[in-house]
Structures are given as C-alpha cells and as structure tokens.
Amino acid sequence: MKIVLFIIIIFTNLTIAQTDWIRWGKAEVDYSLEIEGVEDNYNSETSSSPLTLLKDGYSFLISDLDGNNCPFYPTCSSFFVEAVSRTNFVKGTLMFADRFTRDSNLFKSHEHYPTHVSGKLYDPTENYQLHDSTIIFYSIEKLVN
Amino acid sequence: MIANVLKLTTYLFILFTLIGINNLFSQELDNLFNSSNRTAFGNYLFCEGDYLRAIDEFKSVLSSEWNDSLQFKIATSYYRMGQFDKSIYEFQKIEADIYLNKLAKLESIRSFYQIGDYNILRDQINVYFITMGESQKLSKLYNYSLLLDSSLLPEKSVYLSHFNGEERNRISEYYDWKIKPPYKNPTKAAIMSALVPGLGKIYANEVGDGITAFLLTGLFTYLAVDKFQNNHTASGWLYASIAAFFYSGNIYGSATAVQNYNAGIKFNFNNKVKFYLNERDQFIPIPKYLCD
Numbered sequence: 001m002k003i004v005l006f007i008i009i010i011f012t013n014l015t016i017a018q019t020d021w022i023r024w025g026k027a028e029v030d031y032s033l034e035i036e037g038v039e040d041n042y043n044s045e046t047s048s049s050p051l052t053l054l055k056d057g058y059s060f061l062i063s064d065l066d067g068n069n070c071p072f073y074p075t076c077s078s079f080f081v082e083a084v085s086r087t088n089f090v091k092g093t094l095m096f097a098d099r100f101t102r103d104s105n106l107f108k109s110h111e112h113y114p115t116h117v118s119g120k121l122y123d124p125t126e127n128y129q130l131h132d133s134t135i136i137f138y139s140i141e142k143l144v145n
Numbered sequence: 146m147i148a149n150v151l152k153l154t155t156y157l158f159i160l161f162t163l164i165g166i167n168n169l170f171s172q173e174l175d176n177l178f179n180s181s182n183r184t185a186f187g188n189y190l191f192c193e194g195d196y197l198r199a200i201d202e203f204k205s206v207l208s209s210e211w212n213d214s215l216q217f218k219i220a221t222s223y224y225r226m227g228q229f230d231k232s233i234y235e236f237q238k239i240e241a242d243i244y245l246n247k248l249a250k251l252e253s254i255r256s257f258y259q260i261g262d263y264n265i266l267r268d269q270i271n272v273y274f275i276t277m278g279e280s281q282k283l284s285k286l287y288n289y290s291l292l293l294d295s296s297l298l299p300e301k302s303v304y305l306s307h308f309n310g311e312e313r314n315r316i317s318e319y320y321d322w323k324i325k326p327p328y329k330n331p332t333k334a335a336i337m338s339a340l341v342p343g344l345g346k347i348y349a350n351e352v353g354d355g356i357t358a359f360l361l362t363g364l365f366t367y368l369a370v371d372k373f374q375n376n377h378t379a380s381g382w383l384y385a386s387i388a389a390f391f392y393s394g395n396i397y398g399s400a401t402a403v404q405n406y407n408a409g410i411k412f413n414f415n416n417k418v419k420f421y422l423n424e425r426d427q428f429i430p431i432p433k434y435l436c437d
Contacts, residue, residue, distance in 0.1 A: 097394020098401065101358045109353030112409075127408075128401045130331075137408040139416075 055081050071110065073120035076103055082125045095128045114138040117145055180206045184215065192436030196222035213242040217249060221432070229256040247277055251429045254286070258427050263290040282428035288316070292323050292418050315421075322414060328407040331400040338399040342392055345399025349406045358395040362388055
C-alpha cells in the first residue's frame with residue numbers, strides 16, 4: 001500500500017512539476033516609450049506608390065536628420081500623401097501648397113488650431129477638401145485624439 | 146475491534162463536521178447575495194458614481210425579478226457615463242410603471258439631444274405629445290432643436306409664438322442668425338487671392354497666413370522676372386514654378402480657409418444655443434435620487 005501511494009505521489013509530482021529544459025537567462029525588455037499619435041515615418045512595406053516612396057525618401061534623407069520639426073499633425077509630408085490619396089494629384093498638390101504656406105507663416109500665428117495628443121497642432125486633410133460636409137471643427141481648447 | 150470502531154467514528158465525525166461547515170458557509174453566502182442586499186449594494190455604488198458596477202448589481206437582481214425602478218437606474222447609469230445609445234435602449238424597456246414610463250420617455254428625449262440626433266428627438270417629442278399630452282416646455286426644446294440642424298424654420302411669428310418675455314427676444318436673435326448666418330463667401334475669397342495673393346486669407350481672418358502668402362508669391366515672382374530679364378531661362382522657369390505653386394495654393398487655400406471660418410461660426414452658434422439649453426436642463430426636469 002505504501003509503495004502504491006509513494007508511486008502515485010512521485011508520478012503526480014513529475015507530471016505537474018515545471019519542466020526546466022529552457023535555460024534561465026536575462027529577459028529582453030524594451031524600455032523605450034512609444035510616442036502616442038505620431039505615425040511611423042516609413043510605410044513603403046505596405047504601399048509602394050511613387051508618392052509614398054518620395055515621402056519615405058524625404059523622411060530618410062532630410063526629416064530624420066533634421067528632426068521632426070513640423071508643427072502640425074499630420075506632418076506636411078504625410079499631409080501631402082494623404083491629400084493626394086483622398087482626392088487627386090492636382091487637388092492634393094494645391095492642398096499641400098496651402099499647407100506649406102501655412103507652415104511657413106512668418107508670424108507663427110497658429111492660435112486657431114486645436115492641439116493633437118502628440119502635442120502638435122491638429123490640421124487634418126478633411127478640412128481642406130472644399131466640401132463643407134467633411135469639415136470637422138474642433139474648439140481650440142479640445143485635445144484631439 | 147474497539148480501536149477500529151473508535152477510529153471509524155472519528156473519521157465519520159470529521160467528515161460530517163466538514164460537510165456541516167461547508168453547508169453553513171454556502172447558506173451564508175446565498176443570504177449575502179440575495180436580491181435586497183444586491184439592490185442595496187447597487188444603490189450604494191450608484192450613489193458613489195461607480196455606475197459600471199452598479200449596473201452589474203442591478204442586472205443580476207433583474208435576472209430573477211423585474212423592477213422598473215432598478216431598470217431606470219441602469220438607464221440613468223449609462224446616461225451619466227455618457228453612453229447615450231445604451232441609455233436610450235434601457236429607458237425603452239420601462240413600460241409597466243406609468244410614472245417611470247413618462248420619466249423614461251423624457252430621459253430618452255434628453256439622450257437623443259446629447260447624441261445630436263435632432264430629427265429623432267423631434268419625433269420622440271411628437272410621440273410624447275400624442276401619448277402624454279402637450280407640454281409647453283417640450284415645445285420649447287422642439288423649437289430650439291430646429292436651430293441646431295439643417296431643418297427648415299417655420300414663419301417667424303409662428304416660431305416665436307412659443308416664447309415670451311426676454312426669452313422671446315433671445316430666440317428672435319437666434320432665428321435671424323439661422324435665417325441669415327454671417328457666413329463669408331469662399332468664391333469671393335478665392336477671387337480676392339487671385340487678384341492680390343494673400344488677400345483672401347486676410348478676408349478669412351488669417352492675416353499672418355495672408356501676409357506670408359503675399360511675400361512668398363511676390364518674392365518668387367520677382368526672382369523669376371529678374372532671371373528672365375537676365376536671360377537665365379532655366380532658373381527663371383524654376384522660380385516661376387515655385388511662384389505658381391504658392392499662388393495657386395493660396396487661391397485654393399483662401400476658399401478652404403473661408404469654409405473653415407464658416408464652420409467655426411456655425412460651431413460657436415450651436416454651442417451658444419446648447420449652452421443656453423444645458424443651463425435649463427433641456428427644459429426637462431432632472432429625476433432626483435435619494436443620494437443627489
């Protein structure tokens with residue numbers, strides 16, 4: 001009887017016990033913080049249109065070295081890509097030309113834009129498509145997600 | 146032999162004691178989670194503003210016995226959490242209690258106001274008039290809601306007949322605004338920018354952008370002219386292209402700037418009307434609870 005009990009206990013212990021085939025070691029932990037609301041600079045893996053490649057080229061050669069200095073969200077280069085994809089090349093270029101002028105504002109009078117959670121000024125393409133119905137007006141006190 | 150009997154008796158005693166204790170505790174737990182305790186705990190959570198957990202408690206009580214008061218509290222909890230779709234759904238379940246049914250209809254109307262679905266809000270008010278009788282205060286909400294969407298307004302005299310005193314003067318102003326809003330013209334802004342770069346932006350109250358557009362277009366036009374005059378054709382075309390880029394972008398941008406300006410005017414007007422309505426609880430009495 002004792003032997004049977006002993007075998008049951010040993011067998012149970014062996015089946016439930018944690019296996020130790022993997023050598024213990026230091027865990028790889030990533031402590032870097034993600035910046036909320038700021039999109040990835042490169043998206044050529046998912047889209048390979050000439051415009052996206054141009055934008056990625058700009059990001060790689062200029063923007064990354066110069067720093068993320070655009071005061072707006074989305075950034076001017078993303079705005080251009082988004083504007084062209086949502087409308088057409090001509091209209092998208094006109095929208096970009098206007099955005100570029102507003103970005104170059106000599107007086108930095110940006111007080112009428114709401115703030116995005118990323119800390120940048122929220123200026124979506126929807127508000128510049130010449131359609132009243134697409135315009136989303138936010139109060140400047142609002143923090144946009 | 147005697148020793149074996151004693152041993153067996155001891156085992157049986159331990160076994161029955163364990164079973165007895167288990168039953169005792171399970172009975173106590175059953176008592177603890179009975180309907181009245183859960184209702185009391187739900188009420189406590191509701192008063193503390195812990196609406197999500199209060200809903201859980203109330204729903205578990207309702208699964209065994211229906212109670213319109215608890216159902217009203219569930220709907221109110223969703224309303225107070227800002228989940229207006231769910232609050233409307235829950236308010237619609239109240240039917241038996243006549244008083245609560247009337248309150249639930251009013252609260253549904255308030256929820257439709259919060260969602261901004263003014264067409265359904267007016268339909269609901271009409272249904273309320275048919276089932277519960279005319280209400281002067283709800284007539285006011287009905288007429289105010291006409292200012293908040295693109296509905297056609299009735300004749301001014303008819304519209305103002307629902308109001309009197311100081312409120313009549315205020316709503317008269319709102320009516321005039323709605324009939325003739327102080328919007329600016331996007332085409333006019335585009336033409337202005339075509340004549341003088343940046344002028345359309347200034348017209349849209351974006352003075353800094355207007356001056357910047359004027360300087361950028363002017364600078365590159367000057368450079369282009371200068372290069373062409375000195376027979377530097379290639380750089381002349383380059384500067385001319387940049388000038389055309391800013392010039393055309395500014396014409397387009399002036400029109401969109403005016404559209405955004407108009408959207409802001411409309412937004413501020415709607416906010417003013419809503420602020421007025423919210424100060425008066427949308428002309429619907431707020432249900433009072435013991436803990437309020």
